[in-house]
Structure formats: C-alpha cells, structure tokens
Amino acid sequence: MTSLALALRRINDRLAILVGLILLACVAFTLIEIIARRLGGSLGGVDEISGYVMAVTTSWGISYALTEQAHVRIDLLRQRLVPMGRAVFDTISLACLAGTAIVVAWRGWGVLEKTLSTGARANTPLETPLWLPQSLWWAGWVWFALSACVLLASVLVSFLNSDYETVDAVAGAKGEA
Template sequence: MAHQILALMKRLNRWVAMLIGIVLLGCAAFVLVEIIIRKLGSSLGGTDEISGYVMAIVTSWGMGFALLELSHVRIDFLRGRAGALGRSVFDLFSMTILSCTITLIALRCWPVVERSLSNGSRANTPLETPLALVQIPWFAGWLWFAIVAWFTLFAAILLILRGEFDQSESAIGTFGEEEALK
C-alpha cells in the first residue's frame, strides 16, 4: 500500500509540475511581449503584478513536487552518521515537523482567502485584481502540499514498520552530495 501511495503522489505531482511549467512559460511569454511592446513605445501594464501572482501560486503548488523529489533543504550532518534505523527516525521526525508546519500554513492561509471573499477585496494597483482570484489557487497549492506531506509521511511510516528502511529513505530521506556524485 505504501508503494501505491507514493506512486500516486509522484504521478499526480508530475502532472502538477507540468502544469506549473506551462504557466511559467506563459508568464515568461507575457513578460517578453511586454518588453517588446515597451521597445515600441507602449505597454500592456501590470506584468510585474501578474508575474508576482504567478510566482506565489506556482511556488505553493511546486512544493509538493519538490518534497517527493527530495529537493527541500535539510541539515543532515547527524543523520549521515546514524544507521538505517537512526536515519529513518530522523527522516520521520523531519517529515512530521514539515507536515505539521505546512498544515499550519495552509490553515492560516484560509482566513486570508475568506476575508478577501467576504470583503470583495481588490489589489491596490492599477489592475485592481480581485485578490480572491489569486489567493484561492495560492491557498489550494498550500493545501495540496499539506496533503502530499501527510500521505508521504503515512507511506514512510508503513515502510519503516515493515523494515523497508531503504525504500523509506528513498521516499523521505535526503539527497546528499554523495548521491549527487554517483
């Protein structure tokens, strides 16, 4: 079951990563068009605002993918000196703290979205962007990250309970310099 959970999370996050890439390419094209139009003496306006919104949204959605690719930074000088069981304990501790932290962030994002929805808040910019339009996908990205973190932690616990320490390490361990050199 743990392997199926991890495989599903990786498959879903690959789709998320592809969508994020498409959105970033679209944003880059938008900025490029703006640069060309400025050279011609005009402007679309709002590219800095829109690209900032895009970055906030794709960052929140990309965190789950980064988690499963072991791309989050972790200081692991103690972990590297431990045996398989010790590394698993460090990994579980790190994943538990990460899952709790991300859940707290997602829970704290909702009141921001809710307030924008109830007040009909708009950005204090020339575009007057409805903030909920940006905050809902931003919140959904943090929520997705929390879901991915908890499912990954659950799968890792199952692997460790079955004594599959190497599998657990490949799911929630670190990607150290030693592995990068291989």
C-alpha cells in the same frame, strides 16, 4: 517506494509540468511587455500578474520538490547513522514538514476567507479581485499539506514494519553521497 508514494509522485510530476508551462507563459507575457515598451506602448499589469504567478507556482511547486526529495536539509548527523537512525530522522523531518504545511494551509484559509468576505481588490490599475490569486495560492498549500500527510502515513507504515529502505526511498535525503 510504496504505490501511494509513487502515485503521488506521478501526480506531482504532471503538476510540475503545468506549473512550468504557466511560468513559460508568464515569461512570454513579460517579453511582449518589454518589446511593447520599446515600441512606445505597454500592456500594463505584467508586474502584478507576475507576482501572482510566482506565488501560485511556488505553492504548487513545493509538492513536487517534496516528492522528488529536493527540499534543503542539513544532514550532518543523519549521514553517520545506521539505517534505523536515518529512518527516525527522516520520519521526524517529514512530520515537521507536514505540520508546517498544515499550519500554513490553515492560516492561509483565514486570509482567503477575509478576502472573500470583504471583496478585496488589488490597489493597482488592474484592480484584481484578490480571491482569484489567493485561492490558487491557498489550494497549492492545501495540496502540499495533503501530499506531506500522505507521504508521512506511508513512511510511518514502512517505519513500523522496519522497512527502513522504503523510508529512505520516500523521505530520505536525495543525492547523499
């Protein structure tokens, strides 16, 4: 695996730990709300905050899944190919994923920009300024697009050098038997 891909993996490992801690905090918040309701009280807004947390942690978590090769792929044909053929499929797959991430990040900015220009707030008792969760969500997609592009560049260099083993290590299907 290239040093760039390894560095990206280390960064995403740390981000995944942070995302996990945020999810654990959300679980604790939810448990406190459940206990408070049983005692006749309520914190309020737990469902709204949980929704924001899920969107934000998902957008950041997909970069971790990318560097861990955990994205779902249908590899019926790929499994039967020689290393160069697998490298072609892996490169095309990563290019499509990077393209999709770029489009989502690009279009996500339009959503965030509109929210910022209108000062939109959630139609809930918390009246959350929507730019807060949307900016964190969008930043996750930007990071995913950047991660995918960095890995694609690494894979393209390896592919052009006929280093199909590195292509497989960076963009192959993990857990393939």
